[in-house]
Amino acid sequence: MRWALVLALTAAYPLIVYLSLGHIEPRYLALLLLALGVLRWLAGGAQVVQARWVAVVALLLAGGTALLNQSLPLKLYPVLVNFALLAVFGLSLWRGPTVVERIARLQEPDLDARGQAYTRRVTQVWCGFFVLNGGLALATALWATEKVWALYNGLIAYGLIGTLMAGEWLVRRQLRARWARGQA
Known part of the structure; x- marks a missing residue:
């Protein structure tokens, strides 16, 4: 169930970011990336180590977005x-x-x-x-x-x-x- 949510959010991610930029500050969009990072961490799956690394980097990108209020880390x-x-x-x-x-x-x-x-x-x-x-x-x-x-x-x-x-x-x-x- 968690992996289905992760896959759906990952697939929809570019569209969500595109539709939101210009309307929502990037630092608030970082919450979406934060959610993806947490979901990936929790989902684990067959490749737990790789999923956790992706989660950590997603969390770092979310932190960079929140700190800088720039869209590049989101992208x-x-x-x-x-x-x-x-x-x-x-x-x-x-x-x-x-x-x-x-x-x-x-x-x-x-x-x-x-x-x-x-x-x-x-x-x-x-x-x-x-x-x-x-x-x-x-x-x-x-x-x-x-x-x-x-x-x-x-x-x-x-x-x-x-x-x-x-x-x-x-x-x-x-x-x-x-x-x-x-x-x-």
């Missing part, structure tokens, strides 16, 4: 989320099994070596995506207007995530069909 939250996801996916490449393999094993517990190699590659692709998306989130926070920041982080980034997921699903279907026919 850095999507960068933080991308960095955290990169850390989770990247560490799973190092420690194993990868995040994508763990998800795949929910449907296919006996994942063969070919499937494991594929899930490793998909995890690497996601890591690349988080680097690029986090870089664009940072660029929009530093140099773009608030409207462009909200458009990218609140809409375009989610469209890119959906496109990557759909593209991976199509590739996986083709590979499975090829593997079923005995082709490599």
Whole structure:
């Protein structure tokens, strides 16, 4: 339940910030970031250590916003989320099994070596995506207007995530069909 609230607030965050800036001082919007930080801390989840680090940094961003009464720390939250996801996916490449393999094993517990190699590659692709998306989130926070920041982080980034997921699903279907026919 807590994770659902965290995900919903994180997804809506850029829109909430965009609609509020100009009407509410950034120091008061820091309360939203404070709430996200506390919820992430309480939610914990499978990646407790990473969730707690994200919570701590979100709380620091909230404190910076409240102290400076500037919107920049608020706009850095999507960068933080991308960095955290990169850390989770990247560490799973190092420690194993990868995040994508763990998800795949929910449907296919006996994942063969070919499937494991594929899930490793998909995890690497996601890591690349988080680097690029986090870089664009940072660029929009530093140099773009608030409207462009909200458009990218609140809409375009989610469209890119959906496109990557759909593209991976199509590739996986083709590979499975090829593997079923005995082709490599």
